[in-house]
Amino acid sequence: MQRTTVHLMRHGEVHNPSGILYGRMPGYRLSERGRLMADRVAEVLHSGGHDVRLVVASPLQRAQETALPTASSYGIDVQTDPRLIEAANHFEGVAVNANRMVLAHPRNWPAYVNPLRPSWGEPYRQQVRRMRDAVAGVLDRAQGGEAVLVSHQLPIWVTRLHLERRPLAHDPRRRQCSLASLTSLTFEGRRLVGLSYWEPAGELLLGATDMVPGISAAAENEGEAGA
DSSP states (O other), X not given: OOEEEEEEEEOOOBOOTTOOOOTTOTTOOBOXXXXXXXXXXXXXXHHTTOOEEEEEEOSSHHHHHHHHHHHHHTTOOEEEOGGGOOOOBTTTTOOTTTOGGGGGSGGGGGGGSXXXXXXXXXXXXXXXXXXXXXXXXXXXXXXXXXXXXXXXXXXXXXXXXXXXXXXXXXXXGGOOOOTTOEEEEEEETTXXXXXXXXXXXXXXXXXXXXXXXXXXXXXXXXXXXXX
């Protein structure tokens, strides 16, 4: 039976000098380092002989920009799938890392009712469902080859937790889903037979900033003074 690999790729570093939790907000582009990350992944995949037949991305700008170098290196277009979008979050637009006390304001208390769901954003199970549907949607079209799906840290991480039969509720600091990383799912037909994680642009993580770095060499983005 033919094997098909679907790479869940996280976008590269974002230009975000104010340290805003941007979530689904429009207009957040890759930084120069983020562009280098995207280029590096494309180079590693292409030079490594990977048979990429599809590149699909979240509709958000940072994901589209991350997907473009890989698609270009294979002479194909970036396709868009809204199911790959970032998780919705109650705290979008807030510089949460600059001043953690803002999270303790009484107006935010209703968001903490159920941290296992979580009540401050899109339920984990809902994220898993849409991500699984997005993966299933490319299996036939990339059959016998590979597809790259560019998404975001949380949807990728909870999908991995689900596939590894681990609880979806977790400590964000323990996420293994660095900037421009690949969580690779290998299928025989529609049966998952392998899951691996790798960082083709890992050397660029040192000096990068991330809103929720997890297990990564990237630093937590607290925003620049006066930004």
